[in-house]
Amino acid sequence: MNQTPWQPISPAKPVRASREPLTRERIVDAALRLLVEQGYEAVSMRKVAQALGTGPASLYAHVANKKELDQLMLDRAAAEMDLPDVDPEQWQEQLKAAMREILRVMRAYPGLARAAIGQVPLGEHALLTTERMLAILKAGGVPDQAAAWAVDLIPLFITATAFEESVQGAAGVAPEDLDVFVDQLRSYFGSLDPARFPLTIALAAAMTTGASGDDRFEFGAQVIVAGLASMVPRD
Amino acid sequence: MNQTPWQPISPAKPVRASREPLTRERIVDAALRLLVEQGYEAVSMRKVAQALGTGPASLYAHVANKKELDQLMLDRAAAEMDLPDVDPEQWQEQLKAAMREILRVMRAYPGLARAAIGQVPLGEHALLTTERMLAILKAGGVPDQAAAWAVDLIPLFITATAFEESVQGAAGVAPEDLDVFVDQLRSYFGSLDPARFPLTIALAAAMTTGASGDDRFEFGAQVIVAGLASMVPRD
DNA sequence: GTTCGTCAACGAACAGTGTTCGAAAGTACG
DNA sequence: CGTACTTTCGAACACTGTTCGTTGACGAAC
Known part of the structure; x- marks a missing residue:
C-alpha cells in the first residue's frame, strides 16, 4: 500500500564477522602461528586480524594492546617449559x-x-x-x-x-x-x-x-x- | 617588452636548506642528543631531520638507513668507555x-x-x-x-x-x-x-x-x- | 513478538614509522 | 657559461598501533 515504485537498491551487505567468535585464545593462537612462520616482527595487529578474517580494531575487544598480546604469547611459551625435577x-x-x-x-x-x-x-x-x-x-x-x-x-x-x-x-x-x-x-x-x-x-x-x-x-x-x-x- | 599585464604571482620560495651542510657527524650528534633527551624510541629519521632543520630524505645521502645510524651512535658511545689498566x-x-x-x-x-x-x-x-x-x-x-x-x-x-x-x-x-x-x-x-x-x-x-x-x-x-x-x- | 541495553565487530581515520623516487638546487670543473 | 655530479627536498609509498563512532548480534524483560 505504501510501496513506491522506486524501491532503493541496497547493496548486498557483506556477511559480518567470521563464523566463529573471536576469543583471546584464538588471537594468541593466530599470533603465535605468525610468529613461528614469519618471526616476531611480522606479528602486527593487522596481520593477526587478517589471519582471523577480521580487522585489527576487533582485536581490541579482547586484548588491551599489542603489549598485552606479547605477554600472552610469552605465557603460552612458558607453558611449554618442562623443567627437571630437583635432585x-x-x-x-x-x-x-x-x-x-x-x-x-x-x-x-x-x-x-x-x-x-x-x-x-x-x-x-x-x-x-x-x-x-x-x-x-x-x-x-x-x-x-x-x-x-x-x-x-x-x-x-x-x-x-x-x-x-x-x-x-x-x-x-x-x-x-x-x-x-x-x-x-x-x-x-x-x-x-x-x-x-x-x-x-x-x-x-x-x-x-x-x-x-x-x-x-x-x-x-x-x-x-x-x-x-x-x-x-x-x- | 614581453611583459604581460597578468604577471603570475609566484609564492615566496622557502629558503633552501639549513645554513650548514649536513654531515654524518652532525646527524649522529643530533640523534644522540635526541636519544639522551627523549630515549631511543624517540630517535626517528623524521625527528633527527627536524632537529637539523631538514627533511628525513636528506639524511639518506649520509647514512644508509636507520640501522647504520644506530651503529654510528653505538660506536660514539663506545668511544667514551675508559677501561682500567691491567693489574x-x-x-x-x-x-x-x-x-x-x-x-x-x-x-x-x-x-x-x-x-x-x-x-x-x-x-x-x-x-x-x-x-x-x-x-x-x-x-x-x-x-x-x-x-x-x-x-x-x-x-x-x-x-x-x-x-x-x-x-x-x-x-x-x-x-x-x-x-x-x-x-x-x-x-x-x-x-x-x-x-x-x-x-x-x-x-x-x-x-x-x-x-x-x-x-x-x-x-x-x-x-x-x-x-x-x-x-x-x-x- | 518487540523493545532495550550491552557488547563485540568493524571501517575509517588518526598519528606515526622508514624509505624511495623524481625534481630542484647547489657546487665544482672544463 | 654549460655540464655533470651531489645534495637536498617534497610527495608518496607501505606499513605500524590505536581510537572513535557506527552497526550488528544477542540476551533479557515485557
Whole structure:
C-alpha cells in the first residue's frame, strides 16, 4: 500500500564477522602461528586480524594492546617449559638443564624474547618456572639472596641469548654463509694493527669458534652455574 | 617588452636548506642528543631531520638507513668507555670495574643497548674495549678459549642489563613509584598458593630487594667473574 | 513478538614509522 | 657559461598501533 515504485537498491551487505567468535585464545593462537612462520616482527595487529578474517580494531575487544598480546604469547611459551625435577646431588647439572629447556622454548618462538625483556614474569607458567629454579638453587645450598637474584640473572642471560639469535636469524644469515662470515671475521681480526690489538689477533681463532651450535651458550651457562656454586657455603 | 599585464604571482620560495651542510657527524650528534633527551624510541629519521632543520630524505645521502645510524651512535658511545689498566693481582676487581664502566656508558644512552644486540662490535672503539678485557682476562690466567668467549658473554650481560633498564625507564616508572611497585609485587607473591609456590612466597622479600641501585648488576658481575675464575688452572 | 541495553565487530581515520623516487638546487670543473 | 655530479627536498609509498563512532548480534524483560 505504501510501496513506491522506486524501491532503493541496497547493496548486498557483506556477511559480518567470521563464523566463529573471536576469543583471546584464538588471537594468541593466530599470533603465535605468525610468529613461528614469519618471526616476531611480522606479528602486527593487522596481520593477526587478517589471519582471523577480521580487522585489527576487533582485536581490541579482547586484548588491551599489542603489549598485552606479547605477554600472552610469552605465557603460552612458558607453558611449554618442562623443567627437571630437583635432585640435590645434581643441582648444577639440573640448573643447566633448566637453562637449556628455557632456551629451547625461546628458540621455538623467534624474537619473542624481545617481549620478555624488562618484564617481570608474572604469568602462571612463568612463575612455576621461577619456583622450580628456586627449588634447584635451594637444593644446592645457594643462599637465599643469591637464589632470589639468580632467578633474574638466569632468564636475563637466556633471554638475551635467544634475542641475539633471533636478531641474527632475522638478518638473513643462512647457515651456509656462517662459515664465510667467520672466515671474513678472522681475516678482519688478522688485519688489525698488532701494536694495538695483539690479543685480539692472537685469539682470533678462539673468538670465532663456536659461532654455530651451543658452545657459547653452554660456556655462559657453565660460568653462571660455577659462579653461583662459589656462593654456596662450605660445611 | 614581453611583459604581460597578468604577471603570475609566484609564492615566496622557502629558503633552501639549513645554513650548514649536513654531515654524518652532525646527524649522529643530533640523534644522540635526541636519544639522551627523549630515549631511543624517540630517535626517528623524521625527528633527527627536524632537529637539523631538514627533511628525513636528506639524511639518506649520509647514512644508509636507520640501522647504520644506530651503529654510528653505538660506536660514539663506545668511544667514551675508559677501561682500567691491567693489574694481574686485581684482575677480578678490574674486570668488574670494566663492566661497571661499560654499563655506565650504556646508561648514558638509554635504549641504545637495543642496537647493540646481535651485532658483532667491530667499530674501532668497541674493539679497543674488547682488547682491554682480553688483557685483563689473560692477566688473570683465564684460558684462551674461555677468555675469547668471555668477551661475548660479558657484553651480552651488560647490554641486556642496560636494555632491560631502558625498557623499564621508558615504561615511565618514576623513582618514587618504585617502592609502591615493589610493595605490590611482594603482596602479589604473598597471595600465591603456598602449595604451588612455597619458595616464591618464602623468598618474596629477597626477590624484591635491590630493585633500585646496582645490587642486582653487581651480583651478576660477581657471578660471572667467579665463574670465570673457576676456570683458571691452579698452579 | 518487540523493545532495550550491552557488547563485540568493524571501517575509517588518526598519528606515526622508514624509505624511495623524481625534481630542484647547489657546487665544482672544463 | 654549460655540464655533470651531489645534495637536498617534497610527495608518496607501505606499513605500524590505536581510537572513535557506527552497526550488528544477542540476551533479557515485557
